[in-house]
Amino acid sequence: MKLATDDPSNNNSPQIEHSSGTSREKNSKKRCLPNDDDGDDGDDDDDNNHHAHVERLPARPCDVLHLNVGGHLTAVLRRTLTSVEGSMLASRFSGRWDDSIEKDRHGNFFIDQPIDLFEPMINYLRAKACETALAPPVTSPDFESEEKRRDFVRMVEYFGMTSGIYPTVMEMCRGEPMSAMICGHPNLSVQSNEWATFTLETRGHKRPITSFSVVLGKVERAQIGWVRTGHFVKKLRPGDHKGVGEEKFSFGLDCCRGGLLYQGSFTKLDGITTEKGTVIRCENKGERWLVNGQLVASSIALEETFQLPPDLQQYSLIPAFSGKGDWQVCEVELDPVTSDHKATISHAHL
Numbered sequence: 343m344k345l346a347t348d349d350p351s352n353n354n355s356p357q358i359e360h361s362s363g364t365s366r367e368k369n370s371k372k373r374c375l376p377n378d379d380d381g382d383d384g385d386d387d388d389d390n391n392h393h394a395h396v397e398r399l400p401a402r403p404c405d406v407l408h409l410n411v412g413g414h415l416t417a418v419l420r421r422t423l424t425s426v427e428g429s430m431l432a433s434r435f436s437g438r439w440d441d442s443i444e445k446d447r448h449g450n451f452f453i454d455q456p457i458d459l460f461e462p463m464i465n466y467l468r469a470k471a472c473e474t475a476l477a478p479p480v481t482s483p484d485f486e487s488e489e490k491r492r493d494f495v496r497m498v499e500y501f502g503m504t505s506g507i508y509p510t511v512m513e514m515c516r517g518e519p520m521s522a523m524i525c526g527h528p529n530l531s532v533q534s535n536e537w538a539t540f541t542l543e544t545r546g547h548k549r550p551i552t553s554f555s556v557v558l559g560k561v562e563r564a565q566i567g568w569v570r571t572g573h574f575v576k577k578l579r580p581g582d583h584k585g586v587g588e589e590k591f592s593f594g595l596d597c598c599r600g601g602l603l604y605q606g607s608f609t610k611l612d613g614i615t616t617e618k619g620t621v622i623r624c625e626n627k628g629e630r631w632l633v634n635g636q637l638v639a640s641s642i643a644l645e646e647t648f649q650l651p652p653d654l655q656q657y658s659l660i661p662a663f664s665g666k667g668d669w670q671v672c673e674v675e676l677d678p679v680t681s682d683h684k685a686t687i688s689h690a691h692l
Contacts, residue, residue, distance in 0.1 A: 401437020410450040414457040422467050426506030427528045459494050466507060482508050482547035495549075495678050508547045510674055515539045515569075515576050515662065516583045531670040532663070537563060539585055541574075542661040542671060553625040553675040554661050558597070559618055561667030565603065566622050567594015568659040585664030592662065595622060595631055595639070602631075602639055602649060609649065611638050623673070627659050 405420040424432040434443065435451075444452045453460060462483035469480045485491040498507050505527050512524045512531075517538025524540070525531045532540055542551060556566050563585070570591040577583065587594035587603025596603050600614035614633055616622070623632040631639040640647045663669065 401440065405437070407435060408450045409453055410446045410448075411453045411457045411460045412455055415450060416457075416461070416464075418464055422464065422471065425467050425471065426503050429502035429506065431501040431503055455497055456493075459490070459497050462494065463498060463501075463503065463507060470506075479546055484547075491680075492678065504676065505674070508549050508676055509545045510542055510551065510676075511545050512540050512542055512671065513576075514578060515541045515574065516585075516664070517578065519578055529670065530672065530674070531668065533559075533668040534666055537585075537664065537666040539583070539662060539664040541569065542663075542674070544676075548680040549676040549678070550658065550680075551661055551674060552627055552677050553623070553673070554671055555624075555673040556622045556663065557670045557672060558616055558620045558622065559668035559670070561618075561665045561669050562598075563665055564597040564616070564622075564667075564669065565594050565664040566597065566624065567592060567603070567662060568624075568628050569662040571658045571660050574662070586662045593628060594662070595624070597622065611647075614638055624661070 401420060406417050407420055407423065409416050409418060420435060420437070423435040426432055433439075444454075446452050466480065466483055473480050483494060485494060498504055509527060510530070511526060514522055514524070517534070518536055521536040522532060522534035522538055522540075530542070534540075542554065544551065556564075558564060565585040565587050567586045569586065569589075573591040574589070583589075584606075586592050587596060588606050590605050593602070593604040595601075595614075596608065597614070597616040597620075599608065599610070601608055601610040603609075616633065621634055623635075624630070625632070629641050630637060630645075637645065637647050639649050641649055661671075663671075
């Protein structure tokens with residue numbers, strides 16, 4: 343804050359006191375700067391140069407950012423706000439845009455969100471940062487009010503934080519564990535030296551997966567689809583086993599033979615060819631199948647590629663993948679309504 347006057351003859355005590363405090367603050371800041379000359383009393387030009395130097399310091403993960411969230415002040419580490427790679431929140435507070443982000447009159451970064459929605463998201467990220475294998479897993483924020491839960495989901499989607507707040511993980515379900523390498527978010531992928539089956543499951547929340555895409559790498563006998571939760575039990579063991587769509591309680595797309603598999607029953611589809619880089623998209627729990635953006639199968643009666651929907655679609659399902667080689671899972675979509683809430687609605691209509 344600029345003083346009202348620089349005249350040393352002005353004996354107004356509040357101004358003298360303010361000037362003295364500001365001077366001490368300036369000297370303190372200067373002592374914190376590297377290569378500072380302790381013998382330099384510093385004039386206004388030097389002081390301004392120091393301030394400019396401070397402002398140009400690169401952003402660091404350990405920076406403490408002061409936020410004004412809907413009128414409530416809070417402080418958060420930069421690495422907490424940027425912990426979900428690829429999110430809008432991570433980009434916004436990376437340090438690159440600090441000068442252009444909205445601020446209140448005191449210089450605090452302003453976030454136009456209710457604190458009772460934003461704070462649970464930040465507390466979840468803080469908990470994830472200190473999560474250990476010896477403690478209970480961190481669970482996603484939950485709310486008694488359905489309206490507030492929907493508002494929270496909407497805010498999380500807006501900031502691009504869904505994959506961080508409502509995570510999904512890949513797990514081997516069939517095969518030899520030592521034969522595969524699984525990568526988590528933000529690059530959900532598998533590299534398996536043996537033919538094996540993997541599932542994509544949620545962690546710490548009950549928002550079901552509804553849609554996903556798979557980018558094929560160099561993979562043999564790729565089978566992509568869905569399995570019924572609670573019935574498709576893990577059997578981690580070496581040796582031969584059936585894949586997705588061949589085993590009971592499963593259905594999917596057989597990329598090798600070019601058709602649909604339902605509990606061992608095969609239906610040929612015309613025009614399906616896959617190679618490295620092919621993108622398989624499955625929407626609404628197997629309702630629609632697309633290969634490189636082209637619809638190849640649908641259980642919607644009005645569409646030309648109509649196929650009878652598997653009976654399994656009425657049950658709780660999770661994505662599953664069989665193959666030998668490498669592939670990546672992306673564009674995962676979650677149901678905005680939790681499975682518990684769906685069950686409540688279902689029972690209410692009985």
